[in-house]
Structures are given as structure tokens and as C-alpha cells.
Amino acid sequence: MKSLFKGIVWGLIAVLFFTTNGWGFGRKKVVRVGINAPITGDIPKVGEGTKYAARMWLEDIENAGGIEVGGKKYPVELVIEDNEAKAESAVKANTKMITEDEVLVIVGPQSSKQAVPAGDVANNYETPMITPWSTNPDSTKDRPFVFRGCFLDPFQGPVLANFITEEFGFTKTAVLYDVASDYPKGLAEFFKQSWEKIHGPGSVVAYESFTTKDTDFSSQLSKINKSGAQVLFTPQYYNEVALIVQQAHELGWTGPIVGSDSWGSAETVTLCGKDCYGLFFSSHYAAAGAQGATKEFIERYEKKYGYTPDDVAALTWDSLRLVQTAIENSGKLTGKIKKDRRAVRDALAKIKNFKGITGDMTFTEEGDPIKCAVIVRISDKGEYEFYKSVCPN
Amino acid sequence: MDNQDPKFQLSTKGSRARLLDFVAPIPLIGWLLGILAAVLVEYFLGDYISYYLGLPKIPVLFGFLTVLKKPLLIPGTMGYMILVYGLPILIIVKSLQKPANKLAAFLDKRRVTVAALVHLALFYGALHLWADISDYRLLVIKLAMIAIMLTLSINVINGYMGEFSCSHPGFMALGAYTASTITLFFFANDKLFGEALLPEALGFYFFPLALIAGGIVAAIGALVIAIPSFRTRGDYLAIISLAFLFIVKSLIENLEFVGGPRGMSSQPDYSNLPMVFTVMVLCIWIINNFVRSTMGKALNAIRDNELAAEAMTVNTRKTKIITFMFAAFWAGVAGGLFAHVLRYVNPGSFGIQRLAEILAMVYFGGLNSVTGSIVGALSINILSEALRPLEIYKWIIIPLLLIVVMLVRPTGLIAFTEFKPKELMKPKQNKVEV
Numbered sequence: 001m002k003s004l005f006k007g008i009v010w011g012l013i014a015v016l017f018f019t020t021n022g023w024g025f026g027r028k029k030v031v032r033v034g035i036n037a038p039i040t041g042d043i044p045k046v047g048e049g050t051k052y053a054a055r056m057w058l059e060d061i062e063n064a065g066g067i068e069v070g071g072k073k074y075p076v077e078l079v080i081e082d083n084e085a086k087a088e089s090a091v092k093a094n095t096k097m098i099t100e101d102e103v104l105v106i107v108g109p110q111s112s113k114q115a116v117p118a119g120d121v122a123n124n125y126e127t128p129m130i131t132p133w134s135t136n137p138d139s140t141k142d143r144p145f146v147f148r149g150c151f152l153d154p155f156q157g158p159v160l161a162n163f164i165t166e167e168f169g170f171t172k173t174a175v176l177y178d179v180a181s182d183y184p185k186g187l188a189e190f191f192k193q194s195w196e197k198i199h200g201p202g203s204v205v206a207y208e209s210f211t212t213k214d215t216d217f218s219s220q221l222s223k224i225n226k227s228g229a230q231v232l233f234t235p236q237y238y239n240e241v242a243l244i245v246q247q248a249h250e251l252g253w254t255g256p257i258v259g260s261d262s263w264g265s266a267e268t269v270t271l272c273g274k275d276c277y278g279l280f281f282s283s284h285y286a287a288a289g290a291q292g293a294t295k296e297f298i299e300r301y302e303k304k305y306g307y308t309p310d311d312v313a314a315l316t317w318d319s320l321r322l323v324q325t326a327i328e329n330s331g332k333l334t335g336k337i338k339k340d341r342r343a344v345r346d347a348l349a350k351i352k353n354f355k356g357i358t359g360d361m362t363f364t365e366e367g368d369p370i371k372c373a374v375i376v377r378i379s380d381k382g383e384y385e386f387y388k389s390v391c392p393n
Numbered sequence: 394m395d396n397q398d399p400k401f402q403l404s405t406k407g408s409r410a411r412l413l414d415f416v417a418p419i420p421l422i423g424w425l426l427g428i429l430a431a432v433l434v435e436y437f438l439g440d441y442i443s444y445y446l447g448l449p450k451i452p453v454l455f456g457f458l459t460v461l462k463k464p465l466l467i468p469g470t471m472g473y474m475i476l477v478y479g480l481p482i483l484i485i486v487k488s489l490q491k492p493a494n495k496l497a498a499f500l501d502k503r504r505v506t507v508a509a510l511v512h513l514a515l516f517y518g519a520l521h522l523w524a525d526i527s528d529y530r531l532l533v534i535k536l537a538m539i540a541i542m543l544t545l546s547i548n549v550i551n552g553y554m555g556e557f558s559c560s561h562p563g564f565m566a567l568g569a570y571t572a573s574t575i576t577l578f579f580f581a582n583d584k585l586f587g588e589a590l591l592p593e594a595l596g597f598y599f600f601p602l603a604l605i606a607g608g609i610v611a612a613i614g615a616l617v618i619a620i621p622s623f624r625t626r627g628d629y630l631a632i633i634s635l636a637f638l639f640i641v642k643s644l645i646e647n648l649e650f651v652g653g654p655r656g657m658s659s660q661p662d663y664s665n666l667p668m669v670f671t672v673m674v675l676c677i678w679i680i681n682n683f684v685r686s687t688m689g690k691a692l693n694a695i696r697d698n699e700l701a702a703e704a705m706t707v708n709t710r711k712t713k714i715i716t717f718m719f720a721a722f723w724a725g726v727a728g729g730l731f732a733h734v735l736r737y738v739n740p741g742s743f744g745i746q747r748l749a750e751i752l753a754m755v756y757f758g759g760l761n762s763v764t765g766s767i768v769g770a771l772s773i774n775i776l777s778e779a780l781r782p783l784e785i786y787k788w789i790i791i792p793l794l795l796i797v798v799m800l801v802r803p804t805g806l807i808a809f810t811e812f813k814p815k816e817l818m819k820p821k822q823n824k825v826e827v
Contacts, residue, residue: 039784082784087742088536091735092778096529100453116658117737125528138658180646180740182655211643 029335031067033323034079034097036108036118041085045265046110046133049313052305054078054107057320067324070332083109083118090114094121094129102337104327105129105344107319110312112136112182119146126338128345130322132315135183135261140367145345147367149319150284150358151392153183156260157190159373159390160282161198164231164258167280171199174206174229176220176244178236181212187235187260205229217244221251235260242271249275256280264311269382276378284311285358286376286386294357311358318356325351359389419486420821422500423493425515427482432522434481439526446472453530457779490822497820508818509678517670524666531666535734537774538673539727544754544770545680545763546723551752552760552808553684554716555696557627560618560634561724561751563641566743567614568607568725569732570645573657575603576733581661585652593661600663604672604729611725612718614641619717623710626699638748645740656739657732664733672730676723681763681812683719692716693761753791757798759805763812769805 035054039047058078066073079101081093090109097103098121106122106129109115115134122129123143131139132149135156140146164170173195177188192204206227208220221244224232234244234257241263248257259281269276287298287308297317301309309317326347327333333340354361361369372391379385439451446469452459456470486493500508524531543561550558578586580596591599614637621633646654683689691712694702703709732738750773758769773791780787798806 040788082781086746087737087739088731088735091737092529092532092536093781095532096453096458096781099528100450100458102450112655113739113741116656117735120658120736136655138655180643180654182653182739185654211646 031074032077032103034103034106038085039082050316053313053316087117090118094118098125098127115139130319132319149315153187158194161194170230172205174224174232176208176234179209184235232257238265238268245275283376288383288385418822420497427486429519430485431478431481432519435477436522454779461782494820494822540770540774542676542727544766546720548766549720553692557631558634560637562743562747563638564611564721564724565728567611568728569738571610572603572607572729573732604726607729608722608725612722615717615721619714658737660736664730759808762810765807
């Protein structure tokens with residue numbers, strides 16, 4: 001018994017001795033920025049883009065010697081959490097970052113599936129959060145602390161409907177979408193609504209659906225072929241886009257196929273090949289032929305990670321720059337995290353005409369940005385070319 | 394008792410035997426008191442201790458999160474664990490050994506219910522203080538308790554009855570959506586159902602009813618699995634139940650009034666710690682009684698040989714129907730709690746991935762065992778949270794662990810045991826000297 005007690009005491013002394021921090025005391029004041037990204041799970045490429053953009057941003061800050069608030073420079077730390085592309089994990093990650101790591105502001109999660117519940121957490125704890133890529137209106141709705149970095153589906157639907165009408169002069173369209181996934185379904189509905197507003201009811205001649213992970217679309221595509229549609233709209237993710245476009249061409253579809261921002265991944269052309277050349281989609285930015293800061297970002301990213309950044313990386317970059325501007329504008333960091341978070345939130349809401357690499361942004365009261373959409377054409381070399389910019393009026 | 398003799402003996406024994414000797418005379422209530430003391434130390438002194446040891450904050454999940462990110466903090470974290478958990482537990486447990494045994498003996502003479510309630514109250518007190526330190530801890534522990542309910546309820550089918558059912562996420566989804574619909578419809582202003590019909594203050598008291606309704610809907614859904622199970626077993630039933638899972642998921646995806654693939658959000662915050670804890674305790678209690686009843690023995694008979702069981706007057710049809718509905722009921726209740734913890738449900742949460750998680754927990758913990766289910770659910774849940782900083786490597790470590798467990802103990806960690814609360818709460822020193 002005695003020797004056990006002795007052992008414990010010596011052990012404790014040893015522990016105290018080795019905890020070097022025991023001599024240092026004090027906890028440094030740092031600005032922590034949380035990143036909630038799907039690093040594992042269904043969409044790891046999205047998580048990777050997020051992580052890389054964040055690391056590039058941190059590099060910039062470190063080179064500048066920290067973030068400057070009220071004449072003082074503070075070091076910045078990134079807290080990157082994996083949300084496994086699951087709602088429950090995104091909620092856990094947000095709670096952890098807010099209560100444990102005491103982050104000042106959170107960037108992420110990317111998909112609406114995670115951003116809607118995670119935004120609820122951020123809003124309850126009064127922590128500002130920007131979701132760069134979530135297009136579901138619910139993510140920011142009635143949540144003063146939640147912002148987003150991209151335009152919404154109710155904007156994108158009409159943009160595409162107007163573009164097709166003006167560009168090709170078509171009056172009959174077909175839509176093919178995934179009924180089990182919230183993003184394609186929502187966008188398909190908004191597109192249908194605005195198309196029918198322009199061309200009258202019945203002008204969407206085929207409104208066909210499938211379920212996630214389907215790989216054979218021949219029955220839907222045959223129907224679309226027979227329906228007399230002049231153009232096919234399919235707001236799908238990159239892996240499905242390749243299949244849909246290739247199968248449509250095999251079945252003799254000759255009209256144009258138009259997509260949405262979910263086409264914007266670098267993988268689309270890799271998988272789809274020549275079939276996708278010459279097609280149009282709406283997006284947040286176009287990599288080929290970019291100018292100024294956008295070009296600089298793309299070149300730096302390419303040099304560092306070896307591939308062209310997709311829209312997630314660009315939007316994450318913009319969100320982080322927004323966060324940086326807001327922190328710099330917040331006036332003073334008091335060290336009281338609640339007060340600082342509120343100050344950053346107020347500064348974020350006040351940002352006007354922010355010059356981002358995905359376009360200029362001004363936040364509405366809901367925390368959604370007013371920004372332009374870009375129509376991208378896939379060039380004959382498979383690059384994403386800027387074709388046209390459509391701004392809200 | 395002689396004072397000198399045991400001490401002399403101690404020193405000659407191996408360390409394992411010494412440890413056993415040290416632990417053996419401590420009753421459960423002693424351990425609970427020790428844990429309570431440790432939690433109190435953390436509650437009042439945790440901040441100072443972590444500050445002195447150079448830790449950024451109180452380590453939430455036993456230090457895993459900090460240590461894996463910053464290995465430099467290992468000594469500090471270990472020191473914290475010893476100071477806050479190790480020492481207080483040891484000191485209290487040893488110094489209160491006699492009174493604790495007396496107390497256990499006193500409770501042993503009362504009804505089991507009374508004794509169990511005293512133990513549970515103590516445990517809840519410790520848990521509440523522990524979860525009070527950080528909201529992250531609270532969330533993790535709430536989800537872990539829900540996982541216990543799910544694991545336990547699937548164990549009734551897969552473990553005790555020996556069928557291979559894959560429809561558990563489906564039952565969970567039915568419960569989650571039913572309970573959410575009820576609370577959103579009656580007690581919350583939201584965009585799906587509009588204004589609240591009843592005053593919001595009543596919501597919390599009606600929440601158990603919403604949970605029960607969710608359970609009942611899940612149980613009705615279970616009939617779809619129970620009826621084909623009269624004729625099929627094994628792989629075939631697995632396929633049928635898997636089909637059921639997909640049917641439920643597609644159904645919800647196509648039901649516009651519950652939000653379709655976008656899901657439902659902003660459920661009221663009714664799943665607080667006391668609520669989840671109470672429901673979980675009820676779940677463990679009732680399931681434990683169920684599997685120890687005659688019906689429970691009938692389940693084992695069906696598992697071992699259905700024909701023989703039928704011949705021995707077991708009504709296999711009735712048993713199967715009741716078991717499926719009973720297990721589905723608890724999965725539905727767990728789903729309802731889950732929806733109100735996350736305050737968001739979407740059909741995507743109840744797919745194959747959830748099934749894999751539940752199955753991993755039940756086979757890791759052990760078939761045919763209540764303790765095993767609790768251990769399995771807790772360890773997989775806490776482990777996957779504690780290893781979060783490892784990102785992708787987490788998905789190598791946890792499956793590896795599963796493989797190792799399957800190799801070493803093919804039926805799971807703690808399989809085929811009976812959970813006897815009365816035995817557990819017994820005093821450990823029979824004759825306490827006065």
C-alpha cells in the first residue's frame with residue numbers, strides 16, 4: 001500500500017515536471033477559425049478542395065504575420081474538422097469547435113444536408129458561420145448568425161431558363177433530375193417554374209426523375225427524345241452528368257444539354273470526355289480565361305496541388321477572405337469570445353461590394369449574397385470557359 | 394480478521410491478483426460514489442488543474458482529442474486524468490468501502506426497484522455534472538445513449554432471436570419522422586405545418602407521447618417484416634428487411650408534406666439529458682425483463698431450432714410478431730429522440746451507412762447480451778468521436794478493431810450473458826464488521 005502511494009506521488013511529480021507548459025502559464029490570445037468539411041465520406045473531393053483553399057489562406061495570413069485588428073496583430077489557427085458528409089457528424093463537429101476550440105467563426109459545411117442542421121447549432125451558440133456552397137434557402141433562413149458564399153437555387157433556376165430562351169430561342173424543354181437528392185430536386189422545380197412563367201404551362205414537355213445511384217437512364221432519355229424537347233436540363237453531380245450525357249448521345253439526342261453549378265467539378269470532363277464539349281452550365285466562376293485575382297488564385301492552387309481548383313475551393317477561399325475582412329473590420333478583439341463573435345457577425349452583415357474571386361458580393365438581411373452567376377461553356381479542349389455573366393437586378 | 398496476514402500475502406502475489414483483491418470488495422454503489430467524487434473534482438477544480446497542467450481546456454473525451462492533435466500535451470493530459478479521475482476514484486472507493494458495503498447490504502434487503510433507483514439517481518447525478526462541463530460532451534453522450542437503445546433493440550432480433558434483420562434504420566426513420574411531425578404540427582411554428590396548434594409550453598410534456606406514437610408507427614411497420622419471417626430465415630429475411638429499409642427511405646423521399654429529400658428541420662429542443670437518460674433506462678429495463686421472461690427463452694429456442702421449438706409448444710408465429718414489433722418500437726422511440734437531438738432529419742440519414750453502424754455496434758458488443766450491447770454502442774460511439782482528429786485513419790483503426798474482435802471473440806466482446814441488476818448491486822463483503 002505504502003509503495004503504491006509513493007509511486008503515485010513520484011509519478012505526479014514527474015508529470016508536473018514534464019508538462020513544460022506548467023512553467024509557462026497563461027493561454028495565448030489567438031484567432032481560431034473553424035473549418036467544417038467532408039474530408040471522408042461520399043464527397044471527399046469537396047473536402048479536399050476546402051482544406052487546400054483554407055491552407056492557402058492560412059499561409060497568406062502567416063506571411064503577413066497574423067490578422068490585424070485594431071492595430072494589433074493576432075496569430076491565426078485553423079481548426080479543421082471532418083464531418084464525414086453526415087448531418088449528425090457535422091452537428092458534432094460544429095458543437096465541438098464552438099464549445100471546445102472556441103473558434104471565432106466557422107467556414108463550412110459545404111452541402112446543404114450538413115449546413116442546415118449545423119447552421120442551427122452555430123446560430124444557437126451565436127457563432128458566425130459561412131457556408132460556402134450550400135444552396136438550400138433553409139441554411140440561412142431566420143438565422144442571423146449564418147451566412148452563405150454562393151447564390152441560391154431560386155436565383156439560379158430563372159438564370160438558366162432565361163439563358164436558354166435568349167441564347168437558343170427554344171420553347172420546349174425537358175428536365176431529368178434525381179428525385180431523392182435535395183439539391184437537384186429543388187433546382188429542377190425552380191427551373192420548371194421559371195420556364196413555365198416564360199413559355200406558359202405545358203412547355204416543360206418531359207419532367208423525368210431517377211433515384212440516387214441509378215446508372216441506366218435509357219428509359220427516361222427515350223421518353224425525352226420522343227417528347228419533342230429542344231433542350232435537356234439536368235442539374236446533376238459530376239458522376240451522373242457523364243452517364244446522362246453519354247447515354248443521351250447514344251440514344252440519338254442531338255440538342256444541347258444544360259447543367260447547373262454542380263457540374264463545376266474538375267471530374268466532370270475527365271469522366272465525360274468529348275461528349276461534354278460545347279455544353280453549357282451555370283456556375284460561380286470560370287477557371288479558363290480568368291483575370292486578376294481569380295487568375296492568381298487558380299495559378300497558385302494549380303502550382304501547389306497539381307490541379308485546377310473547382311468552385312468549392314474558390315467559394316471557400318472567398319468565404320475565408322470575407323471572414324478575414326469581417327474580423328479586421330470588427331474593431332477590437334476583447335478576448336471575450338461571445339462579444340467578439342457578435343462583433344464579427346455584425347461586421348460580416350455590413351460588408352458591401354466585397355471583391356471576391358467568384359464575383360462581387362453584398363449580403364442581404366438573410367445573410368445571402370447578391371452576386372452574379374457565370375454561364376460556362378465547356379470548350380473543345382475540355383476547359384471551363386467564361387461565356388456570359390448574369391447578374392440579379 | 395488478522396491485520397498482518399493479508400498484507401504479507403499481497404506482496405507475494407502477482408500484480409493482477411493484487412488488483413483483483415483490491416477491486417473485489419467494492420460494491421457497485423462504491424464505484425458510483427467514487428465516480429461522483431471524481432466528477433465533482435472536475436466540476437469545481439477541473440479548470441484550475443487543466444490550467445496548471447498547461448492544457449488549453451478541460452479534456453472533454455478523456456484527453457483523446459487534445460492528445461491526438463498535439464502529442465506534446467500527453468504528459469499534461471495523463472496528469473489530469475490521474476489527478477481528476479484516477480486519484481479521487483481510488484481514494485473514495487477505498488475509504489468508503491465499508492460504508493458502501495453496508496449501504497449495499499441495506500439496499501439489498503429492499504426491493505430491486507428501490508435499489509436500482511438509488512443507483513440510477515447517483516449515476517445520473519454524476520452524468521449530469523460530467524455533461525455540464527461542455528455542451529460537446531453533452532451532445533456526444535446523448536447520441537451515445539440513443540445508440541445504446543438502437544443496439545439493444547436490434548440485439549433482440551439479431552442476437553436473441555437469431556434472425557438477420559437489416560431494417561433497423563427504417564424503423565428508426567419511421568419513429569423519427571412520426572415524432573417530428575407531431576411536435577412540429579402541434580407545438581412549433583414552422584414552414585411545413587404553419588402555426589402551432591397547442592401552446593408551446595405544453596410541448597415538452599407531450600413529447601413522450603410523440604415518442605410513443607413514433608414507436609407505434611415503427612412497430613406497425615415491423616409487421617411487414619414479421620409476416621414474411623414466418624417462411625424465411627437467414628439470407629432471405631436479410632434481403633426482405635433490406636428491401637423494407639429502401640421502401641421506407643424512398644417513401645419519405647417522395648412524401649412532399651414531410652419535406653421530401655430536403656428533410657425536416659427546427660424540431661423543438663425536447664431531447665435534453667434527463668429525457669434521453671430516462672427513456673434509455675426504461676428501454677434497458679424493459680428489454681432486459683423481456684429477454685429474461687418466458688418469451689425471451691422462447692426467442693432463444695427459435696434461434697437454436699425453430700422446428701424443435703414449435704414441437705415444444707412455442708408459438709413461433711406469435712413470438713416472431715411480438716419480437717419484431719417490440720424491437721421496432723424501441724428503434725422508433727430512439728429515432729424520435731435522435732430527431733430532436735439533431736433537430737433535423739433527412740431520409741439520407743437512415744440509409745445503409747446507419748445500418749452498418751448499428752450492425753457494427755451489436756456484433757462488436759456481443760450477441761444475446763444486454764451488457765454487450767451497452768458496451769458495444771458506447772465503445773464504438775465514443776471511440777469514433779475520440780479518434781476524430783485522425784480523419785481518414787479513423788476508418789482504418791475502427792474496422793481493424795472490429796476484425797480483431799471478430800477473430801478473438803467471434804460472438805462479440807461480451808456475448809451470451811444475462812444482465813442481472815440484483816447481482817450487480819449486491820454488497821461485495823458478505824460479513825461487514827461493525
